[in-house]
Amino acid sequence: MPEGKIMKALSGFYYVKDEEKVIQCRGRGVFRKQKLTPLVGDYVEYQAENDQEGYILDLKSRKNELVRPPIANIDQAVLVFSAIEPDFSTSLLDRFLVLVESHDIDPVICISKMDLLNDAQTEKINRFAEDYRKIGYPVILSSAKWEDGMDQLKPWLEDQVTVFAGQSGVGKSSILNALNPALELKTDAISNSLGRGKHTTRHVELIGIGSGFVADTPGFSALEFTELEVDQLPLCFPEMVKASEDCKFRGCLHLNEPKCAVKEYVENGEIMEYRYQHYQQFHDEIKSRKPRY
Template identity: 55%
Template sequence: MPEGMIIKALSGFYYVTDGNRQVRCRARGVFRKRHVVPLVGDHVTYEAKKATEGYILSVGQRSTMLNRPPIANVDQAVLVFSVAEPAFDDQLLDRFLVHMEAHRIPSLICLTKWDLLDAGGDEAMRKLMARYTKIGYPVIRTSSVKNLGLADLRKHLEGMINVITGQSGVGKSSLLNGLDHSLSIDTQEISQSLGRGKHTTRHVELLPIAAGGFVADTPGFSSLEIPPLSPGELEQCFPEFSEFRTLCRFRGCTHFAEPGCAVKKAVKEHLIDVNRYAHYQAFSQEIGKRKRRY
């Protein structure tokens, strides 16, 4: 049977690319019985009784999978956040980083609209980003207006399946158009009355880029729910905790009220960023409240 990769899912159809051929497929009923939903990024076998129409027969094993956005086999998440219009939201960024860490997907932080910063804002944002580069997250500063950082970003995307996601209205579509002019993705201005962006992307689709590889433009989010993680799983989503967690007095330390907590000590000594630690606490409490509610 021929094999291919799903590059788009829309209105119950799955668009499978197989070399230079694209086949619009439906999923066989057996998938519903097995509670398996084909996702963009899946490697599949299919049957085509017409040149461009067919049925998906099987889905290959996935290396990674996200539910929001629904996509499989992602090599890298590019988290796109603006430095202005809308304002940078570090807690939302940390939500996305936790989300990707929980799914074992490496993250790259991409900052847009850098041209809107004055000298003071430039220095402040560089200092803020230093906390993330210290942890190990790559950070790229971009401006579609000034063509800043686009060449560097292209190098980071080469040969991989990249999911492009982040805050609404940050210029993801403009960024992608700057990376590859052939993409011609629709863009909209930010809503001045709401102070946030309008959703220009309605579905997940893998788009081939000239440098090689794919990018998936996904809907932006003004909020993102933390996955239902255990305390141990959540703290592992904060890589900077790793060198300290084994030094805590108690095994299974949650880094809240326990005495002899090496993580809290590291926060006091500015070895762990205080804002990141506050977000860890907030996310832990959010998960706890959700569990009690349900």
């Protein structure tokens, strides 16, 4: 049975790439019965009626999936933040990082508009960048125009399936357009009343950039931890995972437990205090979440 990868989903059709050819497929009715929806990024078995059309017969197992954009088997997320206008927020970045980590996706942090900062502001952002690099996250610093950031960013996209996410109004669509001008993504002006960027897309598609693929729709619009449980949260902070090997109790939540190595690391500055504070906030948020039935 031939196999391929769904590159685009539009109006009930799935465009399956098998080496050099793309077959327009419909999903089988059995997927509806099983409450399965084929997603862009899925590896599938299909049956071709002819050179152009066919049916998807089977979905291969996924390593991960997102609801927005509806896409599967993502390798990494490029998290786009601005240094200013809107101001850089470690709290918002940590929220994105937790969501990305919880989906088993590797993050790459991009901070733009560095050219709009004064010396003190630049120093502050550079300090934050170092903090995140110490944890092990790649951090790219760019000007507002992004052309210089492209040379730094492109190598990260090779051989990866990448989704872009991040602050509203920071130019995610502009970056995608700079990567592939043929995209011509609509970048509606920032709505002044809300201070938010408006994004308009109708379907999801994987676009080839070099040897990798990029989703043409920014991801993670909802930032609530609806799927995450409190015992999974510490696993989304890599520096805590490392430190927790020295905690007295297995399954330590690093809050009130005795002989907690994470709290010691925070006290001696090996774990950033603001990261630990965000961890506590997220923990409280998940714990107070209303149960869903």
